[in-house]
Amino acid sequence: MTATIFTIVSGKGGAGTSMAAINLGAALAGFAKKTLLIDVDIGMPTIGLMLGLETSKASIHEVLAGSAELKEAIYDGPNNMHILPGSISLQGFVNANMDIIGDILESVKEKYDYIILDSPTGISKNSLLAISLADEIIQVVNPDILSLAGAMKIKVVSDNMGKQFRGVLLNRTEVTQNELSAERVETTLGLKILATMNEEKNVKNSLAFKAPVVIKYPASQVSGNFNRLAAEIAGIKVPEEEMVIKAPEKKKKARKFSLAKNRN
Numbered sequence: 243m244t245a246t247i248f249t250i251v252s253g254k255g256g257a258g259t260s261m262a263a264i265n266l267g268a269a270l271a272g273f274a275k276k277t278l279l280i281d282v283d284i285g286m287p288t289i290g291l292m293l294g295l296e297t298s299k300a301s302i303h304e305v306l307a308g309s310a311e312l313k314e315a316i317y318d319g320p321n322n323m324h325i326l327p328g329s330i331s332l333q334g335f336v337n338a339n340m341d342i343i344g345d346i347l348e349s350v351k352e353k354y355d356y357i358i359l360d361s362p363t364g365i366s367k368n369s370l371l372a373i374s375l376a377d378e379i380i381q382v383v384n385p386d387i388l389s390l391a392g393a394m395k396i397k398v399v400s401d402n403m404g405k406q407f408r409g410v411l412l413n414r415t416e417v418t419q420n421e422l423s424a425e426r427v428e429t430t431l432g433l434k435i436l437a438t439m440n441e442e443k444n445v446k447n448s449l450a451f452k453a454p455v456v457i458k459y460p461a462s463q464v465s466g467n468f469n470r471l472a473a474e475i476a477g478i479k480v481p482e483e484e485m486v487i488k489a490p491e492k493k494k495k496a497r498k499f500s501l502a503k504n505r506n
């Protein structure tokens with residue numbers, strides 16, 4: 243077994259890259275695929291915070307600094323996904339040597355079906371490194387011109403490196419009326435839209451529970467999309483109706499009955 247490495251990246255901050263990395267990883271692991279999620283956003287790591295591993299002693303930062311063994315910094319996560327989180331300490335950032343990240347990947351590649359890299363946003367030394375390590379790139383794009391402009395830059399630098407794209411996750415849609423359409427994003431970037439995901443309360447709610455959406459709210463639109471994408475990547479055939487799970491209809495509010503007795 244040799245892992246396929248997916249780098250999840252976006253041109254603009256807050257597009258949903260880390261959210262996508264966590265949920266794609268958890269969905270792949272849910273199909274019994276050995277999956278390792280790595281936070282390579284060394285400057286602003288969030289995977290640990292998002293999955294409740296922020297107080298862990300060993301993280302990718304200590305591994306990159308040579309002060310912890312790799313196996314000490316890999317944790318069991320949802321669906322038995324393995325997680326190599328980052329440290330929130332500033333000193334960790336100062337001590338980390340990203341030059342050895344390629345060697346770290348080489349040393350674990352044989353143990354996994356998939357390795358998901360949560361890349362820093364935009365174009366920087368570390369995001370270019372994360373892109374260079376990818377077998378396939380997934381871009382997370384929001385339906386606005388700023389996000390699309392960033393995405394175009396990521397596309398150009400990745401193409402220049404000879405990298406392959408799996409496609410685009412169009413995320414945080416249906417917020418305003420003047421959003422860019424999926425067709426516009428697809429034709430401008432020349433990349434396939436893998437899924438379109440609405441802005442959903444469930445995403446923020448799952449953050450509060452430090453759990454992936456696919457675990458906490460499996461019936462949500464976002465979860466359905468990640469499960470479908472994971473099945474496609476893993477080559478698993480699942481009937482469409484079992485994948486796109488509609489959000490449950492809102493229950494009507496129960497009327498309140500007053501139990502207070504009339505008093506004279």
Ligand SMILES: Nc1ncnc2c1ncn2[C@@H]1O[C@H](COP(=O)(O)OP(=O)(O)OP(=O)(O)O)[C@@H](O)[C@H]1O
Binds near residue numbers: 260261288441464
């Ligand atoms: N579809 C969505 N619906 C609602 N909230 C979302 C959605 N996608 C992402 N978010 C929220 O947006 C915020 C930013 O998401 P996330 O941290 O995944 O973005 P990012 O691209 O990794 O950001 P950064 O540039 O800081 O690395 C988070 O609070 C996340 O919960």
Ligand SMILES: [Mg+2]
Binds near residue numbers: 259260283288
């Ligand atoms: Mg992030």
